[in-house]
Amino acid sequence: MSAILVFGATGQIGRELIAQSWPDGLRVIGADRASADITDRGAVGRALARMRPLLAVNAAAFTAVDQAEVDTARAWAVNRDGAANLAEACAAQGVPLIHLSTDYVFDGAKAGPYTEDDPVAPLGVYGASKAAGEAAIRTRLARHVILRTAWVFGVHGTNFVKTMLRLGAERPALRIVADQHGCPTEAADIARAVATIAGAVLRAPAAAPFGTFHYAGAPPTTWHGFAEAIFQRAAARGSKSPTLTAITTAEYPTPARRPANSMLDGAKLQRAYGVAPCDWPRALDRVLDRLVGATATP
Numbered sequence: 001m002s003a004i005l006v007f008g009a010t011g012q013i014g015r016e017l018i019a020q021s022w023p024d025g026l027r028v029i030g031a032d033r034a035s036a037d038i039t040d041r042g043a044v045g046r047a048l049a050r051m052r053p054l055l056a057v058n059a060a061a062f063t064a065v066d067q068a069e070v071d072t073a074r075a076w077a078v079n080r081d082g083a084a085n086l087a088e089a090c091a092a093q094g095v096p097l098i099h100l101s102t103d104y105v106f107d108g109a110k111a112g113p114y115t116e117d118d119p120v121a122p123l124g125v126y127g128a129s130k131a132a133g134e135a136a137i138r139t140r141l142a143r144h145v146i147l148r149t150a151w152v153f154g155v156h157g158t159n160f161v162k163t164m165l166r167l168g169a170e171r172p173a174l175r176i177v178a179d180q181h182g183c184p185t186e187a188a189d190i191a192r193a194v195a196t197i198a199g200a201v202l203r204a205p206a207a208a209p210f211g212t213f214h215y216a217g218a219p220p221t222t223w224h225g226f227a228e229a230i231f232q233r234a235a236a237r238g239s240k241s242p243t244l245t246a247i248t249t250a251e252y253p254t255p256a257r258r259p260a261n262s263m264l265d266g267a268k269l270q271r272a273y274g275v276a277p278c279d280w281p282r283a284l285d286r287v288l289d290r291l292v293g294a295t296a297t298p
């Protein structure tokens with residue numbers, strides 16, 4: 001049976017890619033950091049040569065936005081050089097690549113949602129290293145899909161939903177930033193989008209619409225709006241609900257600056273692959289059913 005090879009298979013999106021049901025006739029193989037460290041050019045090439053996949057997906061990245069400001073060398077090694085290694089090996093072995101990237105390549109100065117044609121202008125090391133990874137792929141591999149996504153949440157790994165549930169159980173009140181606008185996106189929805197894109201690419205390996213695309217949840221919100229939705233739904237499932245206070249970014253300083261607006265416009269992906277922006281409130285219900293327990297939703 002023909003295979004899809006997923007790098008970064010133990011991350012929050014990687015795990016959903018492994019759990020995902022793939023189009024007919026495809027099976028998925030996961031590579032973690034121990035079996036294929038993407039900063040190791042030789043290891044990446046050997047993994048592709050051994051598995052001989054029809055398509056590769058890169059879900060491996062250094063994603064700790066604040067830590068990237070201090071662990072700079074590692075962020076660049078994984079997010080730029082790792083992406084370059086993958087693109088080079090894929091080009092050498094004739095394998096198309098779907099690579100995940102981020103809304104944090106933008107500076108947030110735009111008034112509306114970002115399209116794929118908007119110039120990148122990252123504010124921190126994480127965004128800059130991801131933007132450099134994208135550029136490295138574009139120059140090395142024609143058959144690539146760079147899929148930028150945003151504000152990822154799900155049942156695995158560390159994410160805003162799980163952090164809110166933990167803090168909400170510990171504290172009676174939380175102060176949440178209300179002047180950053182973005183699009184929460186469920187990891188499992190991203191995995192489904194990737195599977196749809198992979199199926200289309202493999203049906204038309206030479207003619208598929210390659211390039212850069214945006215995929216994120218709708219409607220846009222703020223971290224405060226996202227927290228309200230989390231606690232409203234979690235309370236309906238019997239979880240504790242703290243008082244939320246809306247604050248500004250200036251009141252919550254972090255090592256890395258974050259864009260005030262990182263809303264992503266998903267129209268290009270919908271036109272090219274028929275994949276529409278996902279409904280994050282519904283996805284949140286699914287995730288909370290697994291994290292908190294199932295009762296009636298508000």
Ligand SMILES: NC(=O)c1ccc[n+]([C@@H]2O[C@H](COP(=O)([O-])OP(=O)(O)OC[C@H]3O[C@@H](n4cnc5c(N)ncnc54)[C@H](OP(=O)(O)O)[C@@H]3O)[C@@H](O)[C@H]2O)c1
Pocket residue numbers: 007008009010011012013014032033036037038039058059060061062063064078082100101102103130148149150151152153157158
């Ligand atoms: N999380 C978000 O909110 C968000 C938002 C927008 C875009 N994205 C993008 O989505 C993608 C996946 O993110 P995620 O949230 O699933 O990240 P994650 O949970 O942090 O997972 C990243 C994975 O990459 C692996 N990895 C790190 N360094 C590696 C290396 N040198 N070689 C091989 N694997 C390595 C990690 O393994 P170890 O655990 O062993 O280090 C982990 O399994 C990334 O491209 C990220 O930029 C994420």
